Amino acid sequence: MSDALRFELSKALVAAGFVLYLPANILPVMTITIAGQVDSLTVVGGVMELYDGGLVPVAAVVFLASVLLPALKLVLLLWMLLLHGTEIRRERRMALHAFLERIGTWAMIDIFLLSILAAVGQLGILASVQAENGALFFGAMIICTIYAAGIYKPYMIWQDPTPEHQSL
Amino acid sequence: MSNENRDTAARDHGQVVKAHHRTVAWVWIFPLLAAAVAGWLMWEDYKSMGPEIEITFDEAPGIQAGKTQLIYRGVISGKVESVELDDALQKVVVRIQLKEFAKGLATEETDFWVERPVITLTELAGLESIIQGNSIRARNPGGEPKRAFVGLLKPPLLPMMPGTFTVRLRGAQVPFLGPGTPVYHKGVKVGYVREKSLVENSEAELHLMIEPDHRATLRTTSRFWPVPATSLTVGQHGLKVDIQGIDALVQGGIAFDHFDKEGMDVANDALFALSASEFGARASGRLLTVTFDNGRGLVPGATTVCYLGMPIGLVEATEADRESGLVRASIRLVPSYEALADSAAAFTLVHPHISLMEVSGLDTLLTGVYIALDPGTGGSPSETFVGRSASDGAWLEKEKEGLPFTLQAADLPSLGKGTPVLYRGVSVGKILEKSLDEQRRPILRGVIQTEFRDALDANARFWRVPATSLKAGPGVLQLYVDGLQSLIQGGVAFDVFEAAGKTASANAVFQLYPDMENARAVSQPITIQFVNGRGIAPGRTELRYLGLPVGIVEKVETSKGKVQVTARLDKGHDFLRREGSLFNIVRPNISLQGISGLETLISGIYIECSPGLSTRLANSFTGHSTIDSEEVLHGGLTIEVVAEASTVSVGASVFYRGISVGRVTDKSLSSDGRKVVLTIIIEDRFSHLVRAGSKFWDSSGLTATLGFMKLRIQTESIMAANDRISFATPDNAEMGPPARDGDSFVLHPTSRIEWRRWNPTIPVEN
Secondary structure (H helix, E strand, O other), rough: OHHHHHHHHHHHHHHHHHHHHHHHHOOOOOOEEEEEEEEOHHHHHHHHHHHOOOHHHHHHHHHHHHHHHHHHOOOOOOHHHHHOOOOHHHHHHHHHHHHHHHHHHHHHHHHHHHHHHHHHEEEEOOOOEEEOHHHHHHHHHHHHHHHHHOOOOHHHHOOOHHHHHHHH | HHHHHHHHHHOHHHHHHHHHHHHHHHHOHHHHHHHHHHHHHHHHHOOOEEEEEEEEEEEOOOOOOOEEEEOOOEEEEEEEEEEEEOOOOOOEEEEEEEEEEHHOEEEOEEEEEOOOOOEEEOOOEEEHHHHHEEEEEEEEOOOOOOOEOOOOOOOOOOOOOOOOEEEEEOOOOOOOOOOOOEEEEEEEEEEEEEEEOOHHHHHHEEEEOHHHHHHHHOOOOOOOEEEOOEEEOOOOOEEEEEEEOHHHHOOOEEEEEEEOOOOOOOOOOOEEEOOOOHHHHHHHOOOEEEEEEEEEEOOOOOOOEEEOOEEEEEEEEEEEEEEOOOOEEEEEHHHHHHHHEEEOOOOEEOOEEEEOEEEOOHHHHOOOOOEEEEEOOOOOOOEEOOEOOOOOHHHHHEEEEEEEEEOOOOOOOOOOOOOOEOOOOOOEEEEEEEOOOOOOOEEEEEEHHHHHHHHHHHEEEEEEEOOOOEEOOOOOEEEEEOOOOOHHHEEEEEEEEOOOOOOOOOOOEEEEOOOHHHHHOOOOOOEEEOOOOOOOOOOOOOEEEEEEEEEEEEEEEEEEOEEEEEEEEEEOOHHHOOOOOOEEEEOOOEEEEEOOEEEEEEOOOOEEEEEEOOOOOOOEEEEEOOOHHHHHOOOEEEEEEOOOOOOOOOOEEEEEEOOOEEEEEEEEEEEOOOOOOEEOOOOHHHHHHEOOEEEEEEEEEEEEEOOOOOEEEEEEHHHHOOOEEEEEEEHHHHHOOEEOOOEEOOOOOOOOHHHHHHOOOOOOOO
């Protein structure tokens, strides 16, 4: 895969991430039915539910991993890709890239929780948990950001701007 | 790669650009795809949203924004978006986002209510609300689209589906039938009571919902009646608890039927009347009016009209008419019996009638009074009747047919209307009336049934049959109960004791005697004078001949210092009226010498008669009073015993060798006053024992001999402790001739030893 392709693919994935971010946060990620009472939760709604339920630390972790982190990642990736080929803050971009690589999978904690809940929380009429479309979008968005960060190799930060590129 | 690029770049730049361009293009398919999927999903989501509606409730307990669902026919059809109070804080405004498929609910006829659990004895509803929380329910959509609604105050108990068929029922009162009460037709549940309300003139109205499937069971001729939750029937057949079914156990129900009287289909919302009971519903004939003098016991809706004992109708209403002073009862008959009520029919109000003589209408004690219908013949259809009461004279008219008669008596205790008239034990008539005649004497008017009228002879004698009599006589103790019915009331009996005459004419007057003995005594009265009339009771004291009753004392009065007893003798005993007949009062006598006349203790004293020898009859006699009539009448040897003084009293026994052979009947002083004269009667069979040489001594008392170391008390017998006379007759050589009446003997104070050793052989003389 050429560097140009990598760059383009990365940009496309980030763009797709932004597109997916909207339904991922608007649509409910899961439906909890407890004793006949149906509750559809979005990601933010889930955080609120946890917070209302008094689980502040869990709410904080989920909020960080599921709401803040994906958004941050998208924004930082966009910033990094926009500065591609320039010489601006190359060291900082390197550090950022390493950070994005490391935290990339953490955002999947929400999907992980959901899959466990959906698997365990099947108690017939009494209670059931079901994944909704929002989770699909959310997962897709996270995958987009992970791959966007993965495809864009750190050495590409150091590549010359356009003239050099064009010479290739 | 870089080398190749470098070469290409050196030769041709355009190619590179082209290839680069193409690479870039397919990469962007990812965001496009994502956007397309997201967009499609969002569109789908949007599309599933129906209109938003606004419902106003008085209160909305348990309604949560974002959670509470709108449910229609059990399907989630929307969700509450917001719950707010209106500006005046009077109402709750609930906004609901309907689903697309449920947009039809946003129409003007839809009812909305808050469903919450209802748990009562008769109802268990909205159970799922306990688990799921309250919800908003909708039903019955239809009409023009609309966005703002007013919610119902309370859940309608029964979902009214389109096409539901309702009828209205009105009745004076609707007992304990609330919404939800089942409606039955021949035991099948075909509907419910939807609503219970009061309408004008404060009649209760029930709205019934009949299931469309069963609509055809309701005809215009249908009659409705309430089925009591649990009925307890107490009747002649015992106690019956009737429970219509578990669901009707508590709430009862309503039933209807048209009783095979075909009608037409019923229009929706038709009006019916609610009958008081099933039987009331059955009795659906035309309205008849019967007037009664007295409506005691008539209960509207409960009093039945019976024909041959079968209930065929019901009193619907009673009303006292002030002008005519009558009670007017509105009656309906079961249609199949309606033809009976023509102008010839008679309606009789039957009350329980209990006279120990007769018990009638006893069933009415339990069932209440009823009206008996006696159909007549040849009447024309009529709607108004004059009823009568079973105790009316008119009702007795039938029984009056027969031979009437009148009875007179000094007093008539315990006899009254209904008392039977007996002839030789057969009830041949009845006393109909008890009243006073012109002289204020009580009279009884009775009637002899036609078939027995020959039994009443002009010479018949009537007497009262006591309810219960206790007869005691010599060797007789008889408790006489003349049948249960006369146990308490008694009756009147008659018989002919004289020669039978001709049959009595109508309204003949007879004397009523207190008892049969009085009635029997048909002879001319005889009068007997006694010194002392103690114990003689008119109408009770009998005259007896040889111990058999032959007459009765009719009257006792005093006359010239004597008691004058008027008596009558039974037929065939006129010989006792001969001149010289003896009449003696027999009284009980209990003494140590003996007990006599004991039966008179129970039966009362009587007068023993003994016919005279003369052939002439007399009407007046002088009676005697004796202790024991037997000895006087069959008296044997009468002798006198003379003593200086004697403690022996009248009645003392006379003994011969320890056997009582006679009695002292009189004790008097001799004419010169120096001696005591005891008159002794020796029984006939023993009279030969007394000879001229017989010795009499006073053997009264105890003989006590105080000897050495012992006290000997000698007495003839315990009974003879006081009064007794003994005699002994010497051995054959000295006995002398037999004693004769009037012979006199000396009473020795003690006996001598040799007297006791006498042991003569005394022949019986003839």
